[in-house]
Amino acid sequence: MQGAAQLPDGAAPVPPAAASPATPPPEVRGDAAASGYWVRFGPTQDREHLIRLVDRVLDRHGVVGRVQTVYTVVGYKVTSGPVRTRTAAEQRRRLLETVGLRSQVHDHPDGYVLDFGQFRNAPAAERLARAIRSRGYGAAVRPVQAASYAVVVGPVAEKAAAALARTLDGAGVPVSLTRHHGGAHTHPR
Numbered sequence: 001m002q003g004a005a006q007l008p009d010g011a012a013p014v015p016p017a018a019a020s021p022a023t024p025p026p027e028v029r030g031d032a033a034a035s036g037y038w039v040r041f042g043p044t045q046d047r048e049h050l051i052r053l054v055d056r057v058l059d060r061h062g063v064v065g066r067v068q069t070v071y072t073v074v075g076y077k078v079t080s081g082p083v084r085t086r087t088a089a090e091q092r093r094r095l096l097e098t099v100g101l102r103s104q105v106h107d108h109p110d111g112y113v114l115d116f117g118q119f120r121n122a123p124a125a126e127r128l129a130r131a132i133r134s135r136g137y138g139a140a141v142r143p144v145q146a147a148s149y150a151v152v153v154g155p156v157a158e159k160a161a162a163a164l165a166r167t168l169d170g171a172g173v174p175v176s177l178t179r180h181h182g183g184a185h186t187h188p189r
Contacts, residue, residue, distance in 0.1 A: 036155030038178040041168045043070055043148035050149050053173065058153065061164050065151040075144040076125035080137050081113035089114060092137060101131060118144055155180040 044050050050067070058065050080096075080103070083089040089105045089112035096103060096114070103114040116132070116139075119125040125141045132139035153164065161177055168175045 037161035038154035040176045042150030065153040071145040073143045074146045075118040078116040082108045082110040084111040
């Protein structure tokens with residue numbers, strides 16, 4: 001993916017506009033607060049798989065993790081409307097189709113909208129929206145987001161973090177370690 005937003009725990013690869021506020025890490029007291037590592041694994045879109053993995057791996061290592069949800073932009077949807085009546089929406093659809101702008105009419109709380117589909121990147125969606133607007137109709141481009149999930153554990157001692165990371169890496173799970181010094185995080189580059 002292009003671009004990345006830094007989350008407080010250190011690192012979910014998502015476009016800048018797509019990150020949701022991350023759950024802050026749990027409060028840590030005593031010696032563990034002075035130093036240690038945050039272990040982050042994921043992200044994955046399969047929340048159930050992640051929960052099974054958490055139950056199996058974290059229990060085996062005797063640590064507790066916190067699940068985070070990150071929203072990632074997966075595309076851009078182009079629509080026109082709403083239009084009050086289905087007849088008016090169908091008429092707009094037919095007129096725009098004559099110039100190669102195909103769409104489908106869908107119900108909307110305020111009437112009907114023309115759905116021109118989903119695009120992988122914003123510039124392609126904006127080009128289509130401009131073409132619709134150039135014909136005298138309104139058009140909107142909206143990001144489509146998908147949730148992905150990650151687990152953060154820590155801070156834990158260096159040996160425990162390394163053992164957990166080896167187990168997760170062996171299971172094919174993306175892992176990152178972040179050094180924790182008191183109230184500050186040192187993010188790996």
